[in-house]
Amino acid sequence: MKILAIESSCDETSCSIVCDDSNCSKRILSNIINSQIQLHLKYGGVIPEYAARNHLDCIDKVINEALKSAKVSLLEMDAIAATAGPGLIGGLLVGMVTAKSIALFAKKPFMAINHLEGHLLTARLCYNVAMPYLALLASGGHFILVEALGVGNYRVLGETLDDAAGEAFDKTAKMLGLPYPGGPSIQEAAKKGNKNRFKYTIPLQKRLGCDASFSGIKTATRLHIESINNINDQDKFDIAASFQNIVSTFVLRQLEKAYKMVSSDIKNIVISGGVAANTEIREKIQKFCTSRKLTFFAPPLDLCSDNAAMIGWGAIEKIKSGAKYSPLNAKTMPKWPIANLV
Ligand code: KG4
Ligand code: ZN
Numbered sequence: 001m002k003i004l005a006i007e008s009s010c011d012e013t014s015c016s017i018v019c020d021d022s023n024c025s026k027r028i029l030s031n032i033i034n035s036q037i038q039l040h041l042k043y044g045g046v047i048p049e050y051a052a053r054n055h056l057d058c059i060d061k062v063i064n065e066a067l068k069s070a071k072v073s074l075l076e077m078d079a080i081a082a083t084a085g086p087g088l089i090g091g092l093l094v095g096m097v098t099a100k101s102i103a104l105f106a107k108k109p110f111m112a113i114n115h116l117e118g119h120l121l122t123a124r125l126c127y128n129v130a131m132p133y134l135a136l137l138a139s140g141g142h143f144i145l146v147e148a149l150g151v152g153n154y155r156v157l158g159e160t161l162d163d164a165a166g167e168a169f170d171k172t173a174k175m176l177g178l179p180y181p182g183g184p185s186i187q188e189a190a191k192k193g194n195k196n197r198f199k200y201t202i203p204l205q206k207r208l209g210c211d212a213s214f215s216g217i218k219t220a221t222r223l224h225i226e227s228i229n230n231i232n233d234q235d236k237f238d239i240a241a242s243f244q245n246i247v248s249t250f251v252l253r254q255l256e257k258a259y260k261m262v263s264s265d266i267k268n269i270v271i272s273g274g275v276a277a278n279t280e281i282r283e284k285i286q287k288f289c290t291s292r293k294l295t296f297f298a299p300p301l302d303l304c305s306d307n308a309a310m311i312g313w314g315a316i317e318k319i320k321s322g323a324k325y326s327p328l329n330a331k332t333m334p335k336w337p338i339a340n341l342v
Helices: 037-041 048-070 089-106 115-126 165-175 182-190 215-226 233-261 279-292 309-320
Strands: 002-007 012-019 028-035 079-085 110-114 133-138 143-150 153-159 268-272 295-297
Touching: 002 048, 002 089, 002 309, 012 048, 012 089, 012 309, 028 048, 037 048, 048 089, 079 089, 079 115, 079 309, 089 110, 110 115, 110 309, 115 133, 115 143, 115 268, 115 309, 133 233, 143 233, 153 233, 165 182, 165 215, 165 233, 182 233, 182 279, 215 233, 233 279, 268 279, 279 295
Parallel strands: 002 079, 079 110, 133 268, 268 295
Antiparallel strands: 002 012, 012 028, 133 143, 143 153
């Protein structure tokens, strides 16, 4: 099966050709990503209207490049897939309308994919991971801990009560005057900093379950910044290191709590989403998994952040699991909870 997939839910326009035929030497035949980072850099965050216009400007080029680089034609595709949500409505509409038009023109079935499900299944695109598994999805818009029981069958164990993890990185970077996106900037600055200089309280210590909250950490960071007269580079590095330390400690703690909530049969831990690219978070989770004899699956960095290969793979998994194709009037869903897929 070969799928042409489009992802345009936030600030990346991406098109990928994904294949699971036994005669395909690899699963991802192409995965073209046009990042809008330069466009949003001066605002310190994504401006939805600019994002939508940019998706519209470059989507044709990205699709053509994906087909050319995979050396395939549209007619060879078995289906066309697109992210239907959750995400920013303007970008989603551009991707959905384009994918539906291609499906109509090429007489191919269409598949609407949930962006979060795409992230959750990325580990299975890269490795041979059996379900059920415990997954952490941490991105710019989400922080959820999920028991993945089967394709389309996800039990949400906990989620953020306020900001997403990536949002906390982005806002902290903005407060420190570091470039967008905040995750990579904070990670880089933290390398030169002292993680023990600024103190934080671990959030939600008395709350049962594994929900998360990042707004208290963000406020504490703002207070740390305000407590310094004439902040210099070393102060910024120390704040970045202390912030990354508390976030990674807290994320691991919630993952440990989630692990206690799932069946003892679960031996696989999976992470995904842009924040899963964070080295300190990866290292802490790896240590936890090693100590518990669990296997840790962390997709390569370029597949952790938004890309269309995960959407194409999501479509393949759904089709193989017997899910129906989507009608051409399938709705774009800016809010689409992962728990309501079947
Ligand atoms: O999954 P993603 O590409 O898009 C969404 O669906 O949101 O995630 C983007 C988020 C941004 O907030 C970015 O700052 C964060 O992922 N991020 C990181 C790192 N790389 C990207 N956060 C922490 N450490 C990183 N190395
Ligand atoms: Zn994402």
